[in-house]
Amino acid sequence: MSIDVSILGIVFALILFIIIFSAVILYLAFRIKETFREEKRRGVRIAKIAFLIGVLFLAGGSFYFFANTLTPAPPSPPSNENGKPQLSLIISYPSKVKMNTKIIIGFTITNPTEYIAHDVVIQTNVLFEHFSIVSSTHDIIGNIVKIGDVQPGTTVSSLELTSPDRPRDVEDTITLTFKEMDQPITEG
Structure with missing residues (x-):
């Protein structure tokens, strides 16, 4: 049978606090009573x-x-039992684009866990064959946008592209992959 000394210390400090607090209040009460005794x-x-x-x-x-x-804080439930990050991908882009205009495509990666996702990449199939790259917040190699490590929270990658000079319908599948994944995340 072990005795937790820290609990005894807390109880002792609480008892001392109550005694000292009561003494101060009684002293002040009597001083006020004496001061205002004659006053009606x-x-x-x-x-x-x-x-x-x-x-x-x-x-x-x-x-x-x-x-x-004295009340212990409830432990926060672990968001991920196996120690792997869980990413989600949201893609934002205009539904219609005029010829030879600049557009911005946004990739929002959310990591709700406390773990870092390593070597995160976004892979396209035909997007960069039809649209020319103007600028990007992350490196682009071929048809891959290299995001790198994704910390807990939200990471946003933006691409500024120029639309083709001929009208066409472009459909593409975007795949998010990272080192710790069980299966890739696909949008498209």
Whole structure:
């Protein structure tokens, strides 16, 4: 049978706090009583009542503080049991584009876990064959956008592209892959 010394220390500190707090309040109450003994006016009576209400709020607040420090915080449930990140991909793009105009395509990668996803890439099939790359927030090699490591939270990658000079319908499948994945995430 082991005795937890920290709990005994907390209880002892709480008892000392109550004794010292009570002594200070009693001292102040008697000093106020002596000061206002002769006074029978209404203002003095209101001051006494306000003091007593203030002391009650102060005592209640201090006990609430100690109760919160003594109550352990509930452990947060692990969001991922196997220690792997779980990513989601949202793609934003205009539904219709005029010829020879610049457009912006956004890839929003969300990592709700506490784990880092390594070597994240977004792979397209035919997108870069029809649209010319103007600029990108991440490196593009061939038909792959290299994102790199994705920290917990949200990562956004933007591509500025120029539309083709001839009208056409472009359909593509976008695949998100990373080192720790079980299966790739596909949009399209």
